[in-house]
Amino acid sequence: AQKITQTQPGMFVQEKEAVTLDCTYDTSDPSYGLFWYKQPSSGEMIFLIYQGSYDQQNATEGRYSLNFQKARKSANLVISASQLGDSAMYFCAMRETSGYSTLTFGKGTMLLVSP
Amino acid sequence: GAVVSQHPSWVICKSGTSVKIECRSLDFQATTMFWYRQFPKQSLMLMATSNEGSKATYEQGVEKDKFLINHASLTLSTLTVTSAHPEDSSFYICSARDGGQGTSGNTIYFGEGSWLTVV
Numbered sequence: 001a002q003k004i005t006q007t008q009p010g011m012f013v014q015e016k017e018a019v020t021l022d023c024t025y026d027t028s029d030p031s032y033g034l035f036w037y038k039q040p041s042s043g044e045m046i047f048l049i050y051q052g053s054y055d056q057q058n059a060t061e062g063r064y065s066l067n068f069q070k071a072r073k074s075a076n077l078v079i080s081a082s083q084l085g086d087s088a089m090y091f092c093a094m095r096e097t098s099g100y101s102t103l104t105f106g107k108g109t110m111l112l113v114s115p
Numbered sequence: 116g117a118v119v120s121q122h123p124s125w126v127i128c129k130s131g132t133s134v135k136i137e138c139r140s141l142d143f144q145a146t147t148m149f150w151y152r153q154f155p156k157q158s159l160m161l162m163a164t165s166n167e168g169s170k171a172t173y174e175q176g177v178e179k180d181k182f183l184i185n186h187a188s189l190t191l192s193t194l195t196v197t198s199a200h201p202e203d204s205s206f207y208i209c210s211a212r213d214g215g216q217g218t219s220g221n222t223i224y225f226g227e228g229s230w231l232t233v234v
Binding site: 037039042043044045046047089091093102103104105107108 | 121124149151153158159160161164206208210222223224225227228
């Protein structure tokens with residue numbers, strides 16, 4: 001079974017609108033971390049936001065916020081006031097923090113922001 | 116579904132030795148593979164892009180003689196850290212682009228990463 005599921009292959013949003021990118025995860029480890037990365041066409045991976053499984057509050061970083069619903073095992077990324085430069089591939093990832101844990105990525109969502 | 120297998124998941128080596136990390140696409144042909152290194156504060160730095168049968172393209176600041184990348188076949192790329200030093204200790208992760216023509220074409224899949232500790 002997939003550990004990280006991103007069900008939206010592509011999303012369109014108009015500039016200045018908010019957009020939510022979905023991510024659900026599967027783990028039996030009580031301690032884990034959830035990440036969102038942005039990948040522009042250059043291939044680099046830009047870290048956006050992190051949520052720990054024990055964090056009480058949803059993470060926020062500027063225009064990015066993470067809608068963390070632990071019981072539903074979802075960690076959706078919300079981008080407010082979209083900008084043209086937000087057009088990129090977005091990956092959700094999870095690290096289970098037991099031992100030498102690995103980093104598991106979803107398949108990504110391509111976001112296109114239109115003027 | 117498509118899977119990228121990275122091996123080993125973790126390795127400890129002595130300073131001065133070399134260590135090889137493999138990245139395999141298990142059920143698709145990966146025309147392009149990418150190698151990343153994760154730094155503190157979670158950022159993933161692109162080290163190099165490798166295309167099957169040709170030399171890897173290294174990002175600025177990455178020593179090509181230290182981080183040898185070989186993409187000998189459409190399903191395998193290797194990263195060899197030569198003369199490893201403690202500062203090379205990090206989490207290395209690869210990704211592979213599905214070169215197929217079908218609906219999965221151009222999709223990028225990630226390996227689960229490899230922890231390298233140099234002592």
